[in-house]
Amino acid sequence: MxxxxxxxxxxxxxxxxxxxxxxxxxxxxxxxxxxxxxxxxxxxxxxxGFVKIFDGKTLNSWEGDPTYWRVENGNLVGEVTPETLLKNNTFIIWQGGQPDDFELKLEFRIAESGNSGINYRSEPIDTIPFALRGYQADIDGKIRYTGQNYEEKKRTTLAYRGEKVNINTQHNPDLPGSLRANVEKNCWQSREVVGSFGTSDSLKTKIKSEDWNEVHLVIKGNRLQHYVNGILMSDVTDNDTINRTLSGYLGVQVHVGPPMKVEYRNIRLKSL
CATH class of the missing domain: 1.20.5 (Single alpha-helices involved in coiled-coils or other helix-helix interfaces)
Structure with a gap:
């Protein structure tokens, strides 16, 4: 070549x-x-930042009375039947910690006859099994109370739906029985309404009856905000240094009353 x-x-x-x-x-x-x-x-x-705290399959990390709580079709179900009517409200309580500042997102669906709620920064009651005392994002099937801030077994209603409220220290806090004395018509009296997001009836139209709704709680310091379907329903600034709590248990409730069913899903927690 x-x-x-x-x-x-x-x-x-x-x-x-x-x-x-x-x-x-x-x-x-x-x-x-x-x-x-x-x-x-x-x-x-x-x-x-959100972590699932309910796996949709088991009740791992949750404690409640199995008479009333179960997992069904991926949902956390609370049900009261004619044979299991309650004498006291009962909760299923998350055992994964006692959050202080956090955001919580979940979806709920409740029967028209139902009454439930999401408790947070709460404490167990020694004399009643699976009972909590503390802040509650209220939920009910007739949508009378859904979105408001109600303190279970303590100061009662802190903010109705549509209200921005400052909670002040109770009157005469050193007097015996002063906690109950400062409650009238199931509402805490040492509170000041400082703003509005709309009337309770107008906000009610944003909540779906017997269908899935999303709750978003933003709990930081002494400010407690409850959103339903992306709309702010109540906003509490708790300046009551005697009665407020800054950390505690999470749980969801079935309430004393007629037979009912409530379902929860996609329960997610984010620490702040």
Missing amino acids: NKRALRAKSGIWKGLACIALCYGFLSCKEKKTQPSEEKSTEILDKND
């Missing part, structure tokens, strides 16, 4: 090697890009 032919053949091989090298480089670049995109998605999900 003459020198010219050898040079031509050598050039062909160099060209093929160059093409192979470029292809390999591009191939590696594509392989690196895909995992990077997956990692970004994973980090974005983690940055959301």
Whole structure:
């Protein structure tokens, strides 16, 4: 083979090697890009900060009376039947901690006859099994109270639906029995309404009857905000240093009354 032919053949091989090298480089670049995109998605999900505290399959990390609580179709179900009527409100209580500052998101569906609520920063009552005392995001099937802030077995109604409220220290806090003495018509009297988000009736139209609704609680310091379907329903600033609590148990309730059913799903917690 003459020198010219050898040079031509050598050039062909160099060209093929160059093409192979470029292809390999591009191939590696594509392989690196895909995992990077997956990692970004994973980090974005983690940055959301919410953690599921109900797995949709078991009652792990929850304690309640199995007569009233079960898992069904991926939902946490509380039910009272004609044979299991209650003498006291009963809760299923999350055992994973006693949150202080947090956000909680969940969805609920409740029968028209139902009465329930989401308790937070609450304490167990020693004399009643599975009972809590503390703040509650109220829920009911007739949508009379859903969205308000009610303090179970303590100061009663702190804010009706549509109210922005400052809670002040109770009158004569050193007098015996002064806690109950400061409650009138199931409402705490040492409170000041400082704003409004609309009438209770107008906000009621934003809540679906016997269908799924989302609750979002934003609880930080002494400010307690209850949202339903993305709409602020009540906003409490609790300046009552004697009676307020800054941490405690989470739980959901079935209430004394007629037979009822309430369902909860997608229960997620975020520490602040």
